[in-house]
Amino acid sequence: MLPLGRVLRAVGSLQQFRCLCSKAYGDALPSSCDVLIIGGGGMGASSAFWLTSKARQRGKKLNVLVVERDHGYSKASTVLSVGGVRQQFSLAENIQMGLYGHDFIMNSQKHLGDVDLCFQPHGYLIMATSQGAEILTRNSKLQNELGARNKLLGPEALRKQFPWLCTDKIELGCYGIDKEGWFDPWALLMGFKKQARSFGAKFANGEVVGFEWNAAGALSGAVVDAGDGTQHTVKFDTCVLAAGAHSGQVASLANIGSTQAKEASLRVPLPVEPRKRYVYVFSTQGDNGPGLATPLTVDPDGTYFRRDGLGGNFLCGRSPCDDEEPDCDTLDVDHGYFDTDIWPTLANRVPCFEAVKVQSSWAGYYEHNTFDANGIIGRHPHYSNLFIAAGFSGHGIQQTPAVGRAISELILEGRLTTLDLSRMSFDRIVKQQPMFEVNIV
Structure with missing residues (x-):
């Protein structure tokens, strides 16, 4: 059975399914x-x-x-x-809350009873250019001191562990080897x-x-x-x-x-005010693509992607610059944003993503603290x-x-x-x- 959160995001049935199934009595x-x-x-x-x-x-x-x-x-x-849990932050409070979030997820049945959060323990891979490498190193040190488990990988090590990855202009990557992944929100x-x-x-x-x-x-x-x-x-x-x-x-x-x-x-x-963010679901026909254990991968420009299920689909997105914030009056998706702002990064970072096809998309609100x-x-x-x-x-x-x-x-x-x-x-x-x-x- 598909995780309910994934069913909810199905194209064309999002509103109808929620209205039917989550109109849970008040x-x-x-x-x-x-x-x-x-x-x-x-x-x-x-x-x-x-x-x-x-x-x-x-x-x-x-x-x-x-x-x-x-x-x-x-x-x-x-x-x-997209339901991520990680410790790759720079503030101790966020690291500690991420650690407890993982602990709670792993013990969810103890806390919440018979519930399956469909946790995928594939970690995060956050990459940096030479300008951000020092910060990434410093953050990793603090994260591991507080109980996280991640490791730093240079370009050669990145290519060896993730052969689908192009490391052009990448100086360093931080890879969460435990306590990170994603789940069904x-x-x-x-x-x-x-x-x-x-x-x-x-x-x-x-x-x-x-x-x-x-x-x-x-x-x-x-x-x-x-x-x-x-x-x-x-x-x-x-x-x-x-x-x-x-x-x-x-x-x-x-x-x-x-x-x-x-x-x-x-x-x-x-x-606190709403900010609209887009999530796109795409598939690729390219060879030598990211496998099932692919981490949630974050490019230095903020573009991210991760696998979604076993069918070869991926989720991706990126937060726009402050002067490019989309209108929040509706949750309509700007499909052109994928073509102009996200696809070029995906195609450059993962060569097999050069030929991708967007399957579906949705928009949601960030509760942004200005x-x-x-x-x-x-x-x-x-x-x-x-x-x-x-x-x-x-x-x-x-x-x-x-x-x-x-x-x-x-x-x-x-x-x-x-x-x-x-x-x-x-x-x-x-x-x-x-x-x-x-x-x-």
Whole structure:
């Protein structure tokens, strides 16, 4: 049987299949809850799973409600991603979250029950020219010190291990030999959701269109448009903002970023907005092509590709330059972008890709953090009962296990007890202290 995530991406059946199969019933909107999670994608569902799991272990009942605007997940970043997990980052926090992501995937049945994430352990191969070789070397050293397993390969070693690869202008490659690969993001999302539900979490369809405040100025409720012409107010003690690409817009409803706010931290907006990214599926008739164990390969210009299944298909894509960002009004695919910006790199790097045929394509949203393109995790400095899990800029799916766990620790224990992700809080934006990641794919 094909992995469900792959079926969902089938050409011509994407919308219909989601509408039929993921129109999973929504729970009724209650009048109140202990924790309201805005967004039922990977981050929100993971947070719900961890919160209810930890509460259950303590013998306590925690009333968790997840509200998701896109009940069919037709535009959700989680299920439209390519599902990679890696440790090839330059920041310790991202490396550690990638390591835990792999650990969680390998032990998914322990956490989520009977779920098959279809993990493919073929690693990443990130290449650099002479200009980036020093950074790649430095990053690899840190990654391995923290527990990752990758090795550096020069041009000759690259050609020997990957005979299909042209190493023109390549100075160095970093190859993940363990703990990296890709998986089915739909299966992970459904695993989180199913287990959270079994632990008592509720998942309702609806869009948060406003907030309410108590007499002290704290957030106390959310106004939810149920999509049937009615609006409901849901009171909460704690709120988690995990609305993906729309998190910045939702935050503004709570006056985050208001120029009229008296407190300085409240005048700082949540810098998360949607960015559209294309994924193309192609096949090749060329000889001596990349085999089944081909890693997810990243060219120095950011073009990536990996195999998809056993039928000789490949996925590929590339993030455009800032001045070339496509319009986000729709998820229509620019087919010309493949011909002008991606195919030339593919054909140069893998000679048998010179004759490729695009089989299908789709577009999805990055929840782009315009401040430093890294996730924002933790308590808002003004609203003590608002926690943020947003802005992961394309590498969030692999971090959902670690981020959901961190959010649950902050809410239930008042502090981070596993990974120290404190540098990734909203405070760095208020203080104008960016954390730039040099290996964003």
